[in-house]
Amino acid sequence: MITKAIIPVAGWGTRRLPITKIIEKSMLPVGNRPLVDYSVQELIKAGVKDIYMVISNVEPCQVQEFYKDNLALNQYLIDRGKEDRLALAKTLPDDVTIHYTIQDPAGKYGTAVPIAMVVKEYSLDEPVLVFMGDDFIWNPDGESAATALIKSVKDDSESAILGVEIDKNKVEKYGVLSEKDGKLVGVVEKPTPKEAPSNLINVSKYILAPELLQKIVDYVDSHDFGPLDQEYMITDPIDDYIKNGGTMRIATTEGEYLDGGSVEGWLHANNVVCG
DSSP: OOOEEEEEOOSOOGGGTTGGGTSOGGGSEETTEEHHHHHHHHHHHTTOOEEEEEEESOSSOHHHHHTSOOHHHHHHHHHTTOGGGHHHHOOSOTTOEEEEEEEOTTSOOSTHHHHHHHHHHHTOOSOEEEOOSSEEEEOTTSOOHHHHHHHHOSSTTOEEEEEEEOOGGGGGGSEEEEEETTEEEEEEESOOTTTOSOSEEEEEEEEEOHHHHHHHHHHHHHOOOOTTSOOOOTHHHHHHHHHTTOOEEEEEOSSEEEEOSSHHHHHHHHHHHHO
16 A cells, blocks of 8 residues: 655746745645645545655745644634634644655756655655646546556556546647556657657656666766756656666546646636636
8 A cells, every 4th residue: 555645846836926926836726725735635535644745945834834733723713613614724634744855946956856855865665656736636526646546556566657638639738658558668758749659648646666766866866967957857767767677557537637837727727626
């Protein structure tokens, strides 16, 4: 059973300026909850007990504040006879722990970096789920993305990636999954519709086996990309993992991929969730 998950939420969210000058991107509201909480609650329902959030070195951290118990608010609700709202104010079950790792925004940059940081800090040596903090899969009446990923792997030596099906004419903005027999062969970045190996896109939701976690650490530690060079992309160690015999299964979902990283995506997410 997979009980650990990593959620990167660091960074300035520059695509969403000016609002991200005062609100962390992962805390932008969708409906009555912040973006990141949709992934947090999904992971908890799938059996995750330890969540490792990678945050920026900015205080106060709004993500941390959201997942703390607000004792003053709780007392206010009790004093005003509004005990029925205490459950809404409690954002984390007692048996779930969020661990925080601080990432300097001026340091190494890319999707592989926060994962490597957590693996090293906590000496993780078991499969972990990885979800990004500014998007989620909306499927309230069906199987969650986390559950689909967990079901796709046969044992702790296998990894998995979530593929979301889209119109093949729209694949040019995404990394597209190349697969064989339900396993990942590679990710083709921003292909034309004719070049695309499938209509399944990578939305950066994974199960990473211990072998792949170590490859990610080694990749980040062994390269020294400057701020104007390439990013430390998780797809690079994934390619190496596959080429060396590692298994990464492809899980799929009937849910809708909602991305709060752009204004248009965030507005659409609110329309879907609140509609």
